[in-house]
Amino acid sequence: MYDLLIQNGSVVDGTGSKAYLADVAAVDEEIVAIGKLEGDATRIVDAKGMVVSPGFIDLHTHSDLSFLLDPTAQSKIRQGVTFELAGNCGGSYGAPLEGGALESFKKRVSEYPDNLDVNWKDFGGYLDTIQSAGTTLNLAVQVGHGTVRSCVLGMDSRAPDRDEMNRMKELISESIELGAMGFSTGLFYAPGSYARLEEVIELASIAADHGVIYSTHMRDEGTQNTGLMVAVSEAIEVGRRTGIKVEISHVKCKGPAVWGMAGNILDLVERSRREGIDVAGDQYPYTASSTGLTGGLFPRWSLVGGREATLARIADNGVRGRMLED
Ligand SMILES: [Zn+2]
Structure with missing residues (x-):
């Protein structure tokens, strides 16, 4: 008896091997079997047409x-x-x-x-x-x-x-x-x-x-x-x-x-x-x-002192001109 059985999925197991059709069974949150699986499970998920892979x-x-x-x-x-x-x-x-x-x-x-x-x-x-x-x-x-x-x-x-x-x-x-x-x-x-x-x-x-x-x-x-x-x-x-x-x-x-x-x-x-x-x-x-906007557009000297200081520079026509040039 499995806790979870994921059936008919295309398994990509993360080892680099190609995808293959298989069922995956888990007990106590641990994978216990991969292959063509029979047997009962508390929860069965049909993964037909979907990929089953590690996170x-x-x-x-x-x-x-x-x-x-x-x-x-x-x-x-x-x-x-x-x-x-x-x-x-x-x-x-x-x-x-x-x-x-x-x-x-x-x-x-x-x-x-x-x-x-x-x-x-x-x-x-x-x-x-x-x-x-x-x-x-x-x-x-x-x-x-x-x-x-x-x-x-x-x-x-x-x-x-x-x-x-x-x-x-x-x-x-x-x-x-x-x-x-x-x-x-x-x-x-x-x-x-x-x-x-x-x-x-x-x-x-x-x-x-x-x-x-x-x-x-x-x-x-x-x-x-x-x-x-x-x-x-x-x-x-x-x-x-x-x-x-x-x-x-x-x-x-x-x-x-x-x-x-x-x-x-x-x-x-x-x-x-x-x-x-x-x-x-x-x-x-x-x-x-x-x-971010500051990271992408602002010269680093214009960010010295933090947000308020930068806003004051933007408000100053002369300084803003230099910022735009840089
Ligand atoms: Zn980064």
């Missing part, structure tokens, strides 16, 4: 707030996604929350009619809140460098002093101990873009000590500042200097000037792997990309 892992999401607003996660579940890694590109909006990060999270939450009560400060409180909301899929969250920097330095474009650096290290260490499963940067975005490589290395070494991964939205994916290949080298350098596993997020060649460079990226990644650096990358399964 998809979505390694790159920004659903940090989504599960608090809609824990049923219909848009993901209905695509077959059963595991998400959030907290990418330097942004772990839900935690840790203090200073500028708390302010902008409250602002973000206030855009929704849900009256979400933000009554936590650390990663433990955040994950507990998600858990008790009853999330339908498995979720892992990374602690974001941009969020941590915003906790301590707000939107200042400068290096941290020793105390600020120590506070950022504490926040990262504490977040991982409370359940964060990685450390991410978004060096393309403010305030991540205000950090130099030395800062990233010092912070990533804390994550390395805890044995979690480092994912990075690189400083440049095209020709907007350092250039694509310098940015790839920077990502790899973090792995070389700290020993951390590096995941280059959404690898791409953004803009006609770098089209055709994919081979160069792969060569550099492969050479680094041979050198012993554990570097990998992921890609969108589509050819478009998306980003």
Whole structure:
């Protein structure tokens, strides 16, 4: 007697082998048989004409707030996604929350009619809140460098002093101990873009000590500042200097000037792997990309000081002109 019998589906088992017609049986949420199955089951599902496969892992999401607003996660579940890694590109909006990060999270939450009560400060409180909301899929969250920097330095474009650096290290260490499963940067975005490589290395070494991964939205994916290949080298350098596993997020060649460079990226990644650096990358399964309005259009100097300061710059004709030029 099975608990669940899924019949007549086209099974794609994730091993790389071709799809085949089979029934799948489970007892106590564990698959116990695959093949032409007879026998009774508490629940029988006819999957004729449908695919039966393991749940998809979505390694790159920004659903940090989504599960608090809609824990049923219909848009993901209905695509077959059963595991998400959030907290990418330097942004772990839900935690840790203090200073500028708390302010902008409250602002973000206030855009929704849900009256979400933000009554936590650390990663433990955040994950507990998600858990008790009853999330339908498995979720892992990374602690974001941009969020941590915003906790301590707000939107200042400068290096941290020793105390600020120590506070950022504490926040990262504490977040991982409370359940964060990685450390991410978004060096393309403010305030991540205000950090130099030395800062990233010092912070990533804390994550390395805890044995979690480092994912990075690189400083440049095209020709907007350092250039694509310098940015790839920077990502790899973090792995070389700290020993951390590096995941280059959404690898791409953004803009006609770098089209055709994919081979160069792969060569550099492969050479680094041979050198012993554990570097990998992921890609969108589509050819478009998306980003926020400030990330896509605003020069980073115009974001210094945060939202109010940026709005004041927009209101100033002269400064707005310079923003448009840049
Ligand atoms: Zn990104």
